[in-house]
Amino acid sequence: MVLDKLGQSLNNALRKLARASSVDEALVREVVRDIQRALLTSDVNVRLVLDLTKKIEKRALEERPPAGVSKKEHIIKIVYEELTNFLGKEAKPIEIKEKPTVLLTVGIQGSGKTTSVAKLARYFQKHGYKVGLVCSDTWRPGAYSQLKQLVEPYGIEVFGNPEEKDAVKLAREGVEQFKKKGVDVIIVDSAGRHKEEKGLIEEMKQISEAINPHEVILVIDGTIGQQAYNQALAFKEATPIGSIIVTKLDGSAKGGGALSAVVATGAPIKFIGVGEKIDDLEPFDPKRFVSRLLGLGDIQGLLEKFEELSKETEFTEEDVEKFLKGKFSLKDMYAQLEAMRKMGPLQQILKMIPGLGYSIPDEVIKVSEERLKKFKVIMDSMTEEELENPEIINYSRIKRIARGSGTSTKDVKELLNQYKQMKKFFKGMDKRKLAKMARKFNFGGLGI
Numbered sequence: 238m239v240l241d242k243l244g245q246s247l248n249n250a251l252r253k254l255a256r257a258s259s260v261d262e263a264l265v266r267e268v269v270r271d272i273q274r275a276l277l278t279s280d281v282n283v284r285l286v287l288d289l290t291k292k293i294e295k296r297a298l299e300e301r302p303p304a305g306v307s308k309k310e311h312i313i314k315i316v317y318e319e320l321t322n323f324l325g326k327e328a329k330p331i332e333i334k335e336k337p338t339v340l341l342t343v344g345i346q347g348s349g350k351t352t353s354v355a356k357l358a359r360y361f362q363k364h365g366y367k368v369g370l371v372c373s374d375t376w377r378p379g380a381y382s383q384l385k386q387l388v389e390p391y392g393i394e395v396f397g398n399p400e401e402k403d404a405v406k407l408a409r410e411g412v413e414q415f416k417k418k419g420v421d422v423i424i425v426d427s428a429g430r431h432k433e434e435k436g437l438i439e440e441m442k443q444i445s446e447a448i449n450p451h452e453v454i455l456v457i458d459g460t461i462g463q464q465a466y467n468q469a470l471a472f473k474e475a476t477p478i479g480s481i482i483v484t485k486l487d488g489s490a491k492g493g494g495a496l497s498a499v500v501a502t503g504a505p506i507k508f509i510g511v512g513e514k515i516d517d518l519e520p521f522d523p524k525r526f527v528s529r530l531l532g533l534g535d536i537q538g539l540l541e542k543f544e545e546l547s548k549e550t551e552f553t554e555e556d557v558e559k560f561l562k563g564k565f566s567l568k569d570m571y572a573q574l575e576a577m578r579k580m581g582p583l584q585q586i587l588k589m590i591p592g593l594g595y596s597i598p599d600e601v602i603k604v605s606e607e608r609l610k611k612f613k614v615i616m617d618s619m620t621e622e623e624l625e626n627p628e629i630i631n632y633s634r635i636k637r638i639a640r641g642s643g644t645s646t647k648d649v650k651e652l653l654n655q656y657k658q659m660k661k662f663f664k665g666m667d668k669r670k671l672a673k674m675a676r677k678f679n680f681g682g683l684g685i
């Protein structure tokens with residue numbers, strides 16, 4: 238996992254808070270100290286840590302939680318917000334505004350540049366773009382074949398010539414060729430032979446002049462921790478169109494230091510490298526990153542699931558509200574059960590929502606494909622009125638429905654029973670938490 242040690246320490250600090258019977262000043266200070274320690278261990282710069290934790294402490298001690306929110310919840314939210322701000326607040330994706338968009342990547346030797354170029358190519362390809370790669374690494378003869386090998390399985394073309402010694406010429410030729418071929422994104426991999434910033438920036442300027450890229454991406458090795466600051470700063474000062482990929486955040490003890498150091502320079506981090514495989518590249522989104530880091534659940538992931546699902550089932554916000562309030566018809570229940578089956582166990586989904594650890598009885602949500610099919614057949618034999626208001630279904634209606642659908646009265650009763658249980662369960666949930674949960678399901682501006 239990405240920065241799992243840091244995440245674990247931060248999560249432990251928040252758990253201390255969550256477990257305490259009451260929240261007083263001493264506890265706040267203790268939790269803040271734990272957060273400090275966790276960040277320092279991840280090589281975050283001392284001054285940055287102190288600034289950040291001072292803000293958290295001040296807000297935690299001074300701010301009063303709004304009605305309906307406990308002090309603990311409020312402090313967790315403060316920690317989440319301040320950490321998110323600390324890491325740049327908003328995601329800043331690479332935008333493909335023009336076709337072709339030309340991207341130039343630079344990086345110090347061994348930073349993970351070539352691997353990142355392949356990952357980026359795959360990323361854009363997965364998003365529907367036709368990608369061409371240019372290897373202008375004239376320093377390391379193996380670079381061209383390394384790149385080719387990485388992207389070959391995906392049919393991504395690589396331009397290069399291991400015999401050519403002029404990197405600028407290679408870059409220019411490669412870009413020209415791909416422009417003629419009509420690709421959407423051209424990524425140029427530079428030499429990466431430099432051990433320090435100066436040479437790197439010189440090379441970047443030369444190639445930039447020749448190919449006029451839309452964006453230059455500096456690849457920084459996340460394992461160098463706060464040393465990333467100087468690299469990112471020199472880069473930022475050299476180019477106004479620069480963005481950054483921080484690599485090797487999987488298993489790096491110093492990743493927190495690298496990320497925060499880069500953010501401190503004002504250079505935008507656009508992607509993070511989270512493994513050696515081609516798909517191990519993630520767009521960097523501070524909100525999503527921090528909520529995962531703190532173990533608050535992956536809200537964004539949840540939303541995406543809902544979005545995907547709503548495309549197929551027209552699963553609307555009102556549906557969710559109805560569902561959560563226990564006000565739903567049999568038709569709604571069927572749609573929800575179907576949706577749940579597609580999303581995985583509801584239990585799992587609820588876990589993705591911060592602060593909710595509801596334990597839902599199995600019988601409420603367990604519904605097999607076969608059972609669902611049977612439910613559908615039964616429901617097809619019901620009247621509109623019965624579907625809207627199943628309470629009116631008495632024994633004689635049950636018998637008629639069973640006959641009409643070719644099922645047994647037991648089957649019909651089972652369906653009605655499932656409906657009752659579900660309704661009862663959701664009605665019985667804590668109203669405050671329920672309202673909070675409904676709010677969390679708000680697809681639009683979702684803030685914790």
Ligand SMILES: Nc1nc2c(ncn2[C@@H]2O[C@H](COP(=O)(O)OP(=O)(O)OP(=O)(O)O)[C@@H](O)[C@H]2O)c(=O)[nH]1
Pocket residue numbers: 344345346347348349350351352353377380428429430484485486487509510511512513517
């Ligand atoms: N664990 C992990 N390893 C990575 C990541 N990104 C790159 N690597 C590894 O880092 C090593 C160096 O990567 P390269 O892509 O060859 O680095 P480079 O900067 O192009 O290297 P030179 O061309 O020699 O300057 C390789 O073993 C990669 O597999 C990452 O996000 N996580």
